[in-house]
Amino acid sequence: MDWFEQIDGYCERTDFTYWSEPVNAVTNLAFIIAALIFWRRSAGVPMVRVLSAILFLIGIGSYLFHTHATVWAAMADVVPIGVFILTYLFVVNRDMVPMGGWLAAFATALFIPYAAALVPVLNHIPFLAISNFYWTVPILLCLYAAFLRKRPGIAQGFLIGAGLLSLSIVIRSLDEILCDVIPIGTHFMWHVLNGVMLGWMIHVYTRHMLATGRAGR
Template identity: 65%
Template structure:
């Protein structure tokens, strides 16, 4: 793979000039705004601060991708997203559920084979193949919600809400190319806006529960 090769993956892009995706590029401000809003709620919690920093990086990386449209920019786009998922999963296991460090780390690492099994399945399904990796996340949130529905019902409901927002967000991402003929700007920018809301909301969920239980391990 040539890291400097350019490619077109979105409806809004019509050529390889820097501002060919102005709406897709500018709406990455939503991630940065969400990070700046949530960082004020962290009360110094290290996990919350880390999540806000990664959310900020998601906005920067996605901006680079939607302006440069190169292999290296694609990596800058997806790497912070993957890091956010793994970090959040570890913090849930360790800080919200109080699991031992080794168990929290092990279950977090288990996300890799989990996604490795599910991505090919989603890839084989009509519509779901467009965002095959991303669908693993609301499914995982749903699984946690089911497991916690009796012991932590409020947290379970928060996870269901997050999964619902994310599912809508992924749907908007997935229909971008299919609606291109009718909507020239596509729908990818709505993925940015709604996904920023969802990721910020999930930081809110984490902070709400971890700050309410000051004795939980962090």
Template identity: 60%
Template sequence: MNWFEQFDGYCERTDFTYWSEPLNALTNASFIIAAILMWTRVAHLFWGRVLCAVLFAIGVGSYLFHTHATAWASLADVAPIGIFIFVYLFVVNRHMVGWPIWASLVGVLGFLPYAAGVTLALDPLPFFGISNFYWAVPILLLAYAALYRRQMPLTARGFVIGAAILSLSITLRSLDMPLCDAFPVGTHMFWHILNGIMLAWMIEVYRRHTVEAPPASA
């Protein structure tokens, strides 16, 4: 694999110069700002701080991808996103739902075949196939909200809000190329802005859970 191979997958990009995607690049500040703001709010939570650090890395990685547009930058973009999903899922399973450690880890590993199944199911569908993998996350959030709505109603409502924001974000991501002729700067920048808000909100949901509900486990 050529890690320095460049490719164009976004409406805003017109060539392979560094600033060909200025809006897509600069809107990654949403992740950086969100991470900094949430850092102080979760000062008492180890896993909250871990999530903030990964959120910061998402902003950096995505910035690199939308400026360099290379294979290595793509990895820098997607790897922190995957890490955030895994860490947050562990936090939900272990510290919010209260599963034992072994079950929490199995639940995290179970995300891989689950996401693969969702991706394969959505791939042939018009529109949904564009961002097929990402739809696995709001679906999972809604599933947790439904399963634990009585055990932790406020947290479940937080999951629903997060799923709604992410669904809008994924929709705008998917419209980037289809609307390119009508909206030449593209809609991918809104994916960044809304995701910064959504990920900060999910960290806030965790923080509120620790305040409003008795600890599920130490």
């Protein structure tokens, strides 16, 4: 693998200079701002700070990708996203379902075969195939909302998160399709909406932990 191979994947990029995607680069502030807000609002819940730190790294990694546009920068972009998904899923399983620690870890690991099975199905649906992996997350949030429907605070929070993320994924998928209409593309709105969505998901978790008197966990 050539870690320095350059990638042109977004409408805004016209060459491989550092600032070829200024809007896509700068809008990663949405992740960083959300991370700082929820770091300060952790309210004594340790995993809120962990999630906030990972969210901060999502912003940094995405910034690196939209400036350097290389394979190594792409890894810096996607790895923190994957870590956030698995970490959030773990605390949902452990603290909101809830399960014992080892069982929660096992249930979290099931995300990998779940995504591996669902992505090929999504590949057969033309528009959904563009952002196939990302669609696994709002679908899973809806499944958890259905499972936790007798706990409306959590279920409603997950459905709102799924709605925000679905809108964000649609906007991400439209980026290159609408290049002729919107020269800077639509990817920057993916950053803004995801900053809001991930912050919302941290809020849902924080609210649950405080409401159940488990802030120190």
